[in-house]
Amino acid sequence: MPVTTLEGHEVHVDAEGFLTDLSEWDDELATVLAAQIGLTLTDEHRAVLTFLRDDFAQRGETATLRRASAGSGVSVKDLFRLFPQKPAKKMAYVAGLPKPVGCV
C-alpha cells in the first residue's frame, strides 16, 4: 500500500488515493482530505461523515448515496450540494473510507 503525505499527515492509501487504514482518520484529517478535493467542511458535512463512519463500523462497507441519505436524514439534493458532482465518492474519501461498491 502506498503512503502519501497530505499537509504533513502521512496516510496509507490505495492506488486511487482512498485511505486504507481506518485508524488514521480523525476530524483534523477530514479537513485536510476535504481540502484536497476543493471542499471546506461545515457541520452539515460533518454530520454526514459521522453517519458514514458509524455505518461502516457496523456493516463493513461504505454506504451508497441512497443509504447515506436515508441514514443521515440529509436529502439526496443536499448531498449533491454539500459534495458536488460525485457525492458518494467524495463523502467516502473525506470520511476516510473505501469508495462505495453498490450500484444504487
Next chain:
Amino acid sequence: MTTTDTSPAVVPQLGPDAASGRKLAIICSKGNLDMAYPGLILANAALGEGVETHLFFTFWGLDMITKATMDDLKFTMLGNTATHMPQGLGGLPGMTALATSKLKKAIADLDVPDVPEFLEQIVASGGHLWACRLSADMNHLGLADLDDDVEGIISASDFIEKTDGAQLLFI
C-alpha cells in the same frame, strides 16, 4: 541531513477540475418492470459521477412516468427465455402477478427503490425527465397525467436538440 518528500500526493480525481462536460441521454421505450430498471440504474450511476443526464420516455416506456401505471409495472415470464422456465407456465392465470411480486421483492431486498421512488432520487440528483409527444398523444395523456417531476412533453427532435453532444442509450 533532512530530506524533503517531493513526491506528489496521491489524491482521487474528484476535485473541481474533474468535471468533464459529459452528457448522457437515455431513451426508455419499455414498460415492463424488469426493463424499467436498466435505464434508472444507469441514470442514477451517471448522475452520481457528475454526468448531466436526460431520460426520454417513449412508447411503452411512458408507463414508467404515468401516474396511473408507474407503481404498477409488471414482469412476465412470457417471451422471456432467460427465466429458464417452460414458456407454457408463463401463460397460466396468475403467473404474471406471481413473477411480478417475486421480482419486486428481490429488488427491495437489495435496497433498490421502486420505480416512483427511483425517479424521485434521479430528479433529486439533478436528472431530467422528458415525455415523448407522440406517445402521450397516442395514449391521450397530458402533463397532469404524468409524474410531477416530468419537465415536459416534447417531440423526438426536441429531445435530440436538448441532448446535443450526449452519449445515447436506447433501452
